Amino acid sequence: MESPKHAGDIAVSVSQAYGVNTMFTLSGGHVFPLYDGAVHQNMRILDVRHEQSAVFAAEATARLTRQPGLAVLTAGPGVTNGVSGVATAHFNGSPVVVLGGRAPRSRWGSGALQEIDHPPLFEPITKLAFTGSGADSIGQDVEMAFRTALAPHRGPVFLDLYMDDVFSPSPEYVSETLTPSPLEPDPEALAGIARLLAEAERPLLVLGSDVWMERAEEAARDFAEEWRLPVVPNGQGRGILPSGHELLVTRARGAAFGQADLVIVVGTPLDFRLAYGWFGGKEGAPLARVVHIADAPSQLATHTGLSASAAGDLSVIFWGLSAACGSAGVNPKAYEPWVSRLSEAATAAAAGDAALLRSDADPIHPMRIYGELNKVLADDAVVIGDGGDFVSYAGKYVEPRRPGNWLDPGPYGCLGTGLGYAIAARLARPSSQVVLLLGDGAAGFSLMDVDTLVRHRLPVVMICGNNGMWGLEKHPMQMLYGYDVAAELQPQCRYDQVVTALGGGGELVTSPDEIGPALRRAFDSGVPYLVNIATDPAIAYPRNTTGV
Incomplete structure (x- = not known):
């Protein structure tokens, strides 16, 4: 007769339903049932030498595969050792679920080994940090963690499980694996951005990591090529236009940012890497107009004045923006002198560096x-x-x-x-x-x-x-x-x-x-x-x- 499933089995089953095939961890007794569930269901267990590496590995898995990553950390110091990894996932918008061990419910408050209330430590750096409500609800709790991590804007979720709960029998649970509906952008916002492009002489397109994470890289490249927009990539936006592409002006980054009259930033925050959103103003050029585009309204910049903004599914935005450019009479040939100037600057920069390389x-x-x-x-x-x-x-x-x-x-x-x-x-x-x-x-x-x-x-x-x-x-x-x-x-x-x-x-x-x-x-x-x-x-x- 088959033994009843414990909560660790159910947690692993739900994780697999969301595409997880590797559990990154460092061994700890509080989470043994999760390992047992992985063995039962042929999920790979990859054990590291420091918990931070487990979370970093889960985060990189999410960023490379565009599927959620999973880290399992034992209670107390095992969990706190993962804090920097979770913070990194938070700033990168990486869909990571961290399942933590927790001292037993039956001994809570009496000084059990590694007893600490973890979720308050994670609340500022996660989309959600919570404690499982019991063995009977483990499936719903883990599903909530994955669903929340994947919803725009993506990010990490922390869920810890009482030790006696995770060792207990748990009812079968069938995951719904619901995917969030794409957020439709405001057509008027796209029309406004297109009008700015029609007025611009020196536009610049910045493509950030969320373009890759949103699977919008083809739409982004098509948009840049159709409207002849020079591109500076940021983070995992690198490679959307491959090395050597005529519109890739990374090597002329200073001139591009300093002399542009319109900068459209897509899928990355206007942070220190992008001068906090202040562009233009070099060599007699006026300050540039700035457009910020993100996958969710929460990601739009509020610390600097924007000429326009839009939020939603990034592929839909690129497609809609392309149509709006056609209606607004955007003329890509008008940008050719600007593109040529940046291309020449990039070539000169590469030639100047050749000797040092x-x-x-x-x-x-x-x-x-x-x-x-x-x-x-x-x-x-x-x-x-x-x-x-x-x-x-x-x-x-x-x-x-x-x-x-x-x-x-x-x-x-x-x-x-x-x-x-x-x-x-x-x-x-x-x-x-x-x-x-x-x-x-x-x-x-x-x-x-x-x-x-x-x-x-x-x-x-x-x-x-x-x-x-x-x-x-x-x-x-x-x-x-x-x-x-x-x-x-x-x-x-x-x-x-x-x-x-x-x-x-x-x-x-x-x-x-x-x-x-x-x-x-x-x-x-x-x-x-x-x-x-x-x-x-x-x-x-x-x-x-x-x-x-």
Whole structure:
């Protein structure tokens, strides 16, 4: 006779109905029934060495597959160790469900092991944080978590389960797996945006991560190409227009933002990465009109004046906006001088950087690393950035050829995402190159999870730009105070030997002519492999103060 199902079985069953096939976790007794349910139902259990990596892996799964990610964390410190991962998912709009263990209901308030009320900790950084109401309602609770995470605007949900509830029998539950209805945009709002385009001479289109998450990348590209709009991508918007596309003007970003008279920002907040929504005003140009388009009204900017805005399903918006442009008499040929000017600026910028991408400087200039990496990256490579100065170069010099192939921590800027992201990328894209770019500071947060890569046979190429410092802090402190403190790391620290000790491969590179061969060895190795490259500590990534 078959044993009655417990609450862990039901939770796993509902998760599978929403497309989850991997549970990211670190072992803990409070959540054993969830593991048992995964075993019963053939859900993959991938255990990591720190709970933050479990949440980061779930978040990257959501961002790469556009399906919800699942992390299971044991009670108390297991849950609190995942807070930064949940905050990152919140700022990235990633549909992640975190199921937490909770001290037993029968002992609540008497000082049980790891007893703490988790949901109040998560309320500011989730769409919903709540405690399961009982074993009999586990199916409804888990379904509510997934449905809420997936509804526009997507985001993380936290649900913790009393230990004695999750161990208890639970009735069968059939998930409804309802998908939210697309939010229809206001036609008048689209008509207003089209009129602004008809009046503009120097428009610019910014495509952010939500364009990818909304599966609107084809509609976005069609819109840009039909109306001849130059494009600057942001976050996972990178690759919607592939490297080399005539309308892709990332390398002329400063001129584009500084001289545009109309900037249409789609699927990303008007935050510090986009000068808080202040564009134009350079070289005699007036301030630009700004249009903000989002998947939900809650995401529209309220901190700066907008000329127009629209919210709704992003594909529907692009289609509707295209029709509205036709009615408004938008003439794409009118933008050709502007597009040509930006294209020339981008070409000039690339030509100006060519020498550094081939630099033979010793110590190694970070740009030489990207010059060599671009030679060996495949079209479908997934590139992950986890670091400060070193990864900033990647954002400038690595142009994805396909959408959905770039991951960075996003606007929250949390270091330590890299190993969790790499774990998820290898599972989500088993036949693609997976490249993790680490600053030496970032490496210290999560390098122990190379053990996870090794145990689960997940080959990843890791490249560490090792300048022996916290570069984002050292150089500014010296500029401000004439000295720096708490900014030094061990020069040429052997992070590669950490990886080899954990069962992977690695090597230290100190000469620029060794970079290319080392990268080829890493890709050919078939194991987690760290190329630890000693870079010039005197070089800081050049930044301006405008955010653009």
